[in-house]
Amino acid sequence: MAESRNEPADPIVRGTFATAKQSWADLFKWKQRVAVTNDYGETYCEWQSPRPLRNPISLFAQLSARDWLFFLVGLAAWTADAFDFHALSIQTVKLAKYYDTSKTNVTTAITLTLLLRSIGAAMFGLAGDKFGRKYPMVVNMIVLGLLQVATIYSSTFTQFLAVRSLFGLFMGGVYGNAIAMALENCPVDARGLMSGILQQGYSLGYVIAASCNLGVGGSTDSWKTVFWIGTGLSIGVGLIRLLFPESKQFIAAKEAGGGHTSSSPRAFWIETRKMLAQQWRMCIYCIILMTFFNYFSHTSQDSYTTFMLTQKELNNAAASRASIIMKTGACVGGTIIGYISQWFGRRRAIIVSAIVSGLLIPAWILPTTERSLSATGFFMQFFVQGAWGVIPIHLNELSPPAYRSSFPGITYQLGNMISSPSAQIVNAIAEHRTVTAVDGQPAPAYGPTMGVATAIIALGIAVTTALGPERRGRQFELAKPAGVATADEIEVKGKLNDVESQVAVDGEKPDVGQMENVIVDDDDDDDEKKR
Structure with missing residues (x-):
């Protein structure tokens, strides 16, 4: 993703009164405060000019x-x-x-x-x-x-x-x-x-x-x-x-x-x-x-x-x-x-x-x-x-x-x-x-x-x-349905379940390092796929 040339904006606030205050102020600004997520998953806010009306x-x-x-x-x-x-x-x-x-x-x-x-x-x-x-x-x-x-x-x-x-x-x-x-x-x-x-x-x-x-x-x-x-x-x-x-x-x-x-x-x-x-x-x-x-x-x-x-x-x-x-x-x-x-x-x-x-x-x-x-x-x-x-x-x-x-x-x-x-x-x-x-x-x-x-x-x-929020231009098309886990998430959960099953059989506490290795191994697999 190319570096944005838009002016940075303060983050979208949380809380009822804080949201009302920010929304009221944004109402009188022509540019829109937009939350942007880059290719690395980092989210930040910037001021974006509305696109002109098209035919x-x-x-x-x-x-x-x-x-x-x-x-x-x-x-x-x-x-x-x-x-x-x-x-x-x-x-x-x-x-x-x-x-x-x-x-x-x-x-x-x-x-x-x-x-x-x-x-x-x-x-x-x-x-x-x-x-x-x-x-x-x-x-x-x-x-x-x-x-x-x-x-x-x-x-x-x-x-x-x-x-x-x-x-x-x-x-x-x-x-x-x-x-x-x-x-x-x-x-x-x-x-x-x-x-x-x-x-x-x-x-x-x-x-x-x-x-x-x-x-x-x-x-x-x-x-x-x-x-x-x-x-x-x-x-x-x-x-x-x-x-x-x-x-x-x-x-x-x-x-x-x-x-x-x-x-x-x-x-x-x-x-x-x-x-x-x-x-x-x-x-x-x-x-x-x-x-x-x-x-x-x-x-x-x-x-x-x-x-x-x-x-x-x-x-x-x-x-x-x-x-x-x-x-x-x-x-x-x-x-x-x-x-x-x-x-x-x-x-x-x-x-x-x-x-x-x-x-x-x-x-x-x-x-x-x-x-x-x-x-x-x-x-x-x-x-x-x-x-x-x-x-x-x-x-x-x-x-x-x-x-x-x-x-x-x-x-x-x-x-x-x-x-x-x-x-x-x-x-x-x-x-x-x-x-x-x-x-x-x-x-x-x-x-x-x-x-x-x-x-x-x-x-x-x-x-x-x-006094309310606005999210004009928000990208939401490919958000996965609620309750759906991806293949990688399923694999991690499967490994965790295997560890928990072994605990149930042996009657011993799971080793924290073993649990961590499950997550680390999964991350390593992802890195290998990327490479």
Whole structure:
């Protein structure tokens, strides 16, 4: 490795307050503090200038056909997951009529779904880190489709809630495996752009669900047709994923060390406990950040269709059209701001987006016509989901390298769990307050409730992000999976086990020199190989 010409930087600090202080100071420096490891395994920090923005077409060209395949299937899985979630939230009014209950009670299903997603994230995320990205995702998507069918055939509201609870368990497993598979196969320079596109699978799922809702009309039973479409999407993605191989980065990492590896559940959990002991501050920080982000999206969107139907007196078709345009803005904003974050910085992109979204709140909730609500909704979600567009790659870069499937998924879904009452809170407050609707009659105060909540959350995101770390440009592609030992490590452990076995037979203490010779002999073998 050639000697670096970059200016040396102080090491990345440890500790909560020290990290916050260093992160705040680094926010106002254009250069990025980067940890670099040389060919001798020595790690040091230096200031690196951000690479200039490249033509998006040239970034797309860096991805091979195989890379695109992994990315598109990851995007499809995340889109199908979002469709399944939004199929409920945009049809709250229909479901309330179908089950003869209140809209607030229907949002209980959203709360239960969000509560249980963290358990699914842990189950399928750890499976993805241990066994690979492929089969956990296949099982996940097919079961999601079957649970959509079970939702359609729920004859009582109690059955409906039970199925949606189980549905949330399997929904939680999608995000971590999808973004790990999609982004770990992308070249470093393209990750900001691809992260922005990938995250908008969430908004794309909303757009498709809203378009389906518009197409089936406003009759009470039409919600079932939307859920049948979700069934086809989920099962289809699972079957497509079954047709192509494991993520190349996972295979390459597992084969590091000459192609001979060993893995056991015990080794995996030992390494996992070690990671948690070392990285618990990072875990807590990412959970807090994801809690704010999930409140941000759910508060600004889950009740927005209801807001347009009740307070603004739009019909089902007009409200659906406005929702589609609003989420189109989210897709555009997430892509553009995710792309810019590669140059502007992950944290700066998030902070600016959150602040601008807060400033747009009056224009977002005060208009009364479909056109004006569509336009302001477009720009509001441009910046809400613009901040979100940075999150997939930001979480991947903050993750312990061997846990790129479980860490983002679990922290994201734990944030989802904590924010799970958001729709219920907004609905409950709005339905107990009234404002004057377009026709002059009292109506639930959805607009003011969503506006105040979103402003508070946007400020929380800006502050939390400003005080947190950033690892833009981090190299993590070939980190071996957790619990996997290389051939050299296996050989050393075998020699140590032989010594311990002899002790058990002879009943004598092992000679320290003998133990040392095991390690020395192993090192000598390595030196001989190098020579």
